Amino acid sequence: MKKETEQLWASEKYTVMAKGYNFYKEVQGLIRDAQSDSDYKKVRLLIGVLKEKPYERRALCNTLEHVWGYFKKSAEELDKEHFFSLLNTLRESDEEYYDEIPYEIDLFLQYLLQKYPSDYLSRSTFIQN
Template sequence: MRYKDIRKECEELWAKNKYYVLSKSHKAYLEIRAYLREKEPDVLWVNKKIQEAIDMKESKKDFSNAVLHIWGYFKKEASTMEKEELFDILNEYMEGKNNREAVIDYLNILLKKYPNEYLEQSTFLTGEQYETMA
């Protein structure tokens, strides 16, 4: 496989999984992002690091950070009411009165209303189980 193809494969894998990784560990997110800036990334290494992050215990702080990153895609189009709804659900999650699925479900409602091809591929929002690249 040519270097260009390997880099593209790594970037596609990262694009699909970066918000899921960010939702688990900001540190792992930064580590993978920095690694991908290297000259010759290795798909197996990226796969391994994504899997390690997915297997981590949930961090409410990191989950909230990922949600805020995703909110950035909607903030110009969404109404004030939609923003308040998202932040109410997120605050309930942070206080233990709601689960992460409720937050993700609302983000998916926004995604249906304000389509975004990039976010539509995100395992964080699709609920797709992580798949390693062959």
């Protein structure tokens, strides 16, 4: 159960982080302290609950900056400019919560992942496939 939960967390951590950084820290702490199958089951259930919450704009921006770290060394300047243009538009938005990642951002993340492959990010639910 431990290995499966850690794999689940690896695939869901950026999605949870984008819902709220406090949720990310909560799950991270629960995994760190988990010792029994019951503890890991609670973590898995909590991740399921958190995935249903809306994205919070500030947390989403923070998560996007984290994800950018996977691309920043190899990305072309034009891709960098476009990414940060999208990020700044999101930051300036009046919307506080989103049911899904804004379409343009989601599409551009997919483009980045295809152009600059990352095995780790390809397993993440944050970048829709």
